[in-house]
Amino acid sequence: xxxxxxxxxxxxxxxxxxxxxxxxxxxxxxxxxxxxxxxxxxxxxxxxxxxxxxxxxxxxxxxxxxxxxxxxxxxxxxxxxxxxxxxxxxxxxxxxxxxxxxxxxxxxxxxxxxxxxxxxxxxxxxxxxxxxxxxxxxxxxxxxxxxxx
Numbered sequence: 001x002x003x004x005x006x007x008x009x010x011x012x013x014x015x016x017x018x019x020x021x022x023x024x025x026x027x028x029x030x031x032x033x034x035x036x037x038x039x040x041x042x043x044x045x046x047x048x049x050x051x052x053x054x055x056x057x058x059x060x061x062x063x064x065x066x067x068x069x070x071x072x073x074x075x076x077x078x079x080x081x082x083x084x085x086x087x088x089x090x091x092x093x094x095x096x097x098x099x100x101x102x103x104x105x106x107x108x109x110x111x112x113x114x115x116x117x118x119x120x121x122x123x124x125x126x127x128x129x130x131x132x133x134x135x136x137x138x139x140x141x142x143x144x145x146x147x148x149x
Contacts, residue, residue, distance in 0.1 A: 072107075079104045081116070084129050088121075097124035101133060110140035 081102050090097040097120030105111045113133045118125050 062114050073107070076107045077105060084132070086128050088124060095120045095121040095124055097129060099125065099129045105140065111137050113137060 041111045079102065081100065084097075084101070086097050097118070099118045100116040102116055103111055103113045104114075113132075113136075116135075118129075
């Protein structure tokens with residue numbers, strides 16, 4: 001009986017040591033990865049002529065606004081297909097709805113949506129998913145919908 005207890009204790013200690021060694025290796029790997037990423041980031045910043053420390057918050061926000069404006073100037077047109085899925089769990093029942101829609105964006109007119117396929121709860125389709133599409137379409141046509149400081 002004592003041999004069985006000793007054997008179980010030795011196996012447990014061996015497992016703990018192995019687990020601790022794996023944890024130490026994982027932490028070492030994470031540290032080395034973070035150090036390498038930091039070095040690459042600093043080298044990239046230095047090569048780009050920037051500094052590795054961020055400026056004041058207002059300068060960061062201003063740069064974000066400028067970059068968003070630049071992206072908006074370059075984005076003229078796109079089209080894509082989207083799949084929406086929504087579920088409601090409550091009041092003693094579960095509702096679900098799915099919708100496939102094609103979105104087309106034109107810089108002059110904003111986004112338009114064409115519903116390709118829909119299935120499931122009409123409550124969720126009409127009051128959640130279609131409302132989502134309408135809101136996004138209206139938002140894309142407002143010039144003030146972009147990020148501002």
